[in-house]
Amino acid sequence: MQDAHVSLAHGNGGRYMRELIAEIFVRHLGNPELDADADAVPVTLGEGEIMLTTDGFTVQPLEFPGGNIGSLAVHGIVNDLAVSGATPIYLTLSAIIEEGLPFEQLERIIAALGEAARSANVRVVAGDTKVVRRGEAAGLYLSGSGVGLRARAHHLGLEAIQAGDAVLVSGPVGDHGAAVLLAREEFGLMGRLDSDCASVLPLTQALLAVPGLRFMRDPTRGGLATVTHEISRASGLGLRLEQGAIPVRPAVQSVCEMLGYDPLYLACEGRVVAVVDAKSAPRALEALQALPQGQEAALIGTTTAEQTRVVLTTPLGGERFLEELEDDPLPRIC
Amino acid sequence: MQDAHVSLAHGNGGRYMRELIAEIFVRHLGNPELDADADAVPVTLGEGEIMLTTDGFTVQPLEFPGGNIGSLAVHGIVNDLAVSGATPIYLTLSAIIEEGLPFEQLERIIAALGEAARSANVRVVAGDTKVVRRGEAAGLYLSGSGVGLRARAHHLGLEAIQAGDAVLVSGPVGDHGAAVLLAREEFGLMGRLDSDCASVLPLTQALLAVPGLRFMRDPTRGGLATVTHEISRASGLGLRLEQGAIPVRPAVQSVCEMLGYDPLYLACEGRVVAVVDAKSAPRALEALQALPQGQEAALIGTTTAEQTRVVLTTPLGGERFLEELEDDPLPRIC
Numbered sequence: 001m002q003d004a005h006v007s008l009a010h011g012n013g014g015r016y017m018r019e020l021i022a023e024i025f026v027r028h029l030g031n032p033e034l035d036a037d038a039d040a041v042p043v044t045l046g047e048g049e050i051m052l053t054t055d056g057f058t059v060q061p062l063e064f065p066g067g068n069i070g071s072l073a074v075h076g077i078v079n080d081l082a083v084s085g086a087t088p089i090y091l092t093l094s095a096i097i098e099e100g101l102p103f104e105q106l107e108r109i110i111a112a113l114g115e116a117a118r119s120a121n122v123r124v125v126a127g128d129t130k131v132v133r134r135g136e137a138a139g140l141y142l143s144g145s146g147v148g149l150r151a152r153a154h155h156l157g158l159e160a161i162q163a164g165d166a167v168l169v170s171g172p173v174g175d176h177g178a179a180v181l182l183a184r185e186e187f188g189l190m191g192r193l194d195s196d197c198a199s200v201l202p203l204t205q206a207l208l209a210v211p212g213l214r215f216m217r218d219p220t221r222g223g224l225a226t227v228t229h230e231i232s233r234a235s236g237l238g239l240r241l242e243q244g245a246i247p248v249r250p251a252v253q254s255v256c257e258m259l260g261y262d263p264l265y266l267a268c269e270g271r272v273v274a275v276v277d278a279k280s281a282p283r284a285l286e287a288l289q290a291l292p293q294g295q296e297a298a299l300i301g302t303t304t305a306e307q308t309r310v311v312l313t314t315p316l317g318g319e320r321f322l323e324e325l326e327d328d329p330l331p332r333i334c
Numbered sequence: 335m336q337d338a339h340v341s342l343a344h345g346n347g348g349r350y351m352r353e354l355i356a357e358i359f360v361r362h363l364g365n366p367e368l369d370a371d372a373d374a375v376p377v378t379l380g381e382g383e384i385m386l387t388t389d390g391f392t393v394q395p396l397e398f399p400g401g402n403i404g405s406l407a408v409h410g411i412v413n414d415l416a417v418s419g420a421t422p423i424y425l426t427l428s429a430i431i432e433e434g435l436p437f438e439q440l441e442r443i444i445a446a447l448g449e450a451a452r453s454a455n456v457r458v459v460a461g462d463t464k465v466v467r468r469g470e471a472a473g474l475y476l477s478g479s480g481v482g483l484r485a486r487a488h489h490l491g492l493e494a495i496q497a498g499d500a501v502l503v504s505g506p507v508g509d510h511g512a513a514v515l516l517a518r519e520e521f522g523l524m525g526r527l528d529s530d531c532a533s534v535l536p537l538t539q540a541l542l543a544v545p546g547l548r549f550m551r552d553p554t555r556g557g558l559a560t561v562t563h564e565i566s567r568a569s570g571l572g573l574r575l576e577q578g579a580i581p582v583r584p585a586v587q588s589v590c591e592m593l594g595y596d597p598l599y600l601a602c603e604g605r606v607v608a609v610v611d612a613k614s615a616p617r618a619l620e621a622l623q624a625l626p627q628g629q630e631a632a633l634i635g636t637t638t639a640e641q642t643r644v645v646l647t648t649p650l651g652g653e654r655f656l657e658e659l660e661d662d663p664l665p666r667i668c
Contacts, residue, residue, distance in 0.1 A: 013556025014659025040387035040418035053374035054426035054460045084374035092388035094477035126388045133665055136472040143428035143477035222347025325348025331467055
């Protein structure tokens with residue numbers, strides 16, 4: 001790697017590509033299953049249902065306070081498995097790199113990816129890299145899949161939700177979206193706000209011990225508002241949310257006011273929305289609040305058979321409909 | 335979908351994205367396991383070793399004679415599982431779409447993807463779509479992972495290769511690379527050449543029945559030359575290839591001569607390179623030639639302990655080293 005930047009020759013299948021993979025990817029992600037010379041790798045799984053998921057990552061900027069596209073990719077995939085009730089085990093990784101990306105930056109990103117994988121106890125077992133010409137990407141895109149195992153006893157799903165259930169969120173909403181917005185130089189804003197980018201596995205494992213658990217989801221693109229709409233649409237029920245009960249950091253609120261966004265539509269990358277039966281709500285809240293990442297968990301509303309929309313009750317007693325996200329172009333937030 | 339092109343709002347997690355997924359992706363890829371509302375899906379697998387692989391696809395142009403990026407993605411992933419000795423079962427799919435891609439083209443591509451999946455008997459069970467701004471991609475990138483099952487009896491691998499083994503190829507090389515080059519308008523060439531883009535599963539299944547099978551690989555990026563280098567590097571052996579025995583279509587040879595490429599370095603997307611012990615070579619060749627896609631299969635060389643390089647014997651009795659691919663920028667061929 002004579003030059004300090006990725007070149008097209010690093011994607012051609014030959015020597016440069018082999019060196020790029022060995023010197024950056026394998027070095028940071030190495031584990032017994034990852035074999036850079038293999039077309040496919042054998043993996044072993046224990047007892048349970050095998051769960052599959054996939055996600056793509058295009059966040060801009062590639063690095064932001066609290067994470068980068070590498071740690072985001074691991075947490076995004078891990079979290080999709082976690083909210084399904086599974087324990088994540090293996091990841092695959094496909095990198096599409098723009099010619100000219102500094103090796104130094106690529107290495108920081110892949111190192112963070114490796115660290116996030118180790119801390120979530122998952123292994124990257126298969127990978128692929130492609131290099132595209134300058135102007136055909138924006139630095140780096142990552143896509144990946146995850147394989148996990150779910151105990152057969154856990155049957156969670158939108159279809160399990162009933163009228164009168166409680167809706168909880170594990171912490172303040174909109175941190176990731178606001179942190180990424182603020183990190184975009186174009187806004188010229190001062191101040192620092194960290195993304196909540198993290199594995200939600202401790203939170204989902206705590207919730208899985210609550211017998212009345214019906215459904216979990218991580219509110220990423222489209223934020224909390226979009227998850228509540230998914231719940232309403234799939235269950236045919238309405239939701240009544242208490243605006244004053246939804247945790248939002250003051251800094252996130254300020255950024256949103258300045259830039260004209262609603263924090264309820266901004267992505268989180270380390271939160272869980274959970275639906276539990278009404279009598280289990282105190283126990284679920286307690287389980288979340290007992291964890292460092294769940295201290296600000298809150299009961300934010302209930303499902304209702306009285307109507308079929310998402311209604312927000314304001315602190316002054318007013319009501320407004322929380323509309324489904326339509327034409328709100330906040331691209332490349334995750 | 336009022337407009338005929340993908341917009342940023344189709345990637346924001348809200349209503350437009352939901353409609354895009356329902357009207358294009360789920361419609362063409364639908365199967366019982368694919369649940370567009372789920373974070374992760376449960377899958378069932380039979381007996382055997384679970385095999386995982388991943389691949390990214392950035393081919394330009396997106397559509398070419400003999401296939402498009404959608405069918406290429408399925409075949410690329412299916413083939414990585416097939417050459418490992420596995421039967422492919424499930425696919426995941428991550429699409430990164432550039433704002434402005436015509437829906438009509440996206441639909442042709444996803445329809446071809448669905449058709450390729452059905453014909454290879456694999457199901458797309460998880461997916462994700464992201465939309466990036468104009469100028470941040472080149473139409474569409476696809477990444478995906480594959481899950482397959484391998485009978486425990488099959489222990490193939492580079493480490494099984496021994497001196498004196500026979501090297502076979504299942505058909506003419508360089509078709510995909512030459513077809514894509516020709517399809518790039520910038521060359522202004524006439525004529526049509528089809529990519530060999532196809533599942534190699536029938537070929538690998540036929541070879542798995544040959545007891546002396548050591549190793550299989552599909553020669554994609556970097557072509558046949560790159561696979562022979564991988565064999566040589568991993569085994570510490572040399573390879574002696576007969577140039578006259580390597581099948582190359584006359585049209586591919588012509589395109590290469592005009593454009594200054596060597597067909598041995600051009601990607602195939604429907605061929606298999608196999609290494610078998612010497613005494614099994616006739617049986618392996620027969621097994622391949624019995625299939626419609628293997629009629630032009632050939633025994634092209636042998637491994638040797640006498641030296642450690644890849645040597646090409648020319649029809650006139652001369653010899654030359656086949657060098658490892660270095661700075662040969664042929665980007666976005668797959």
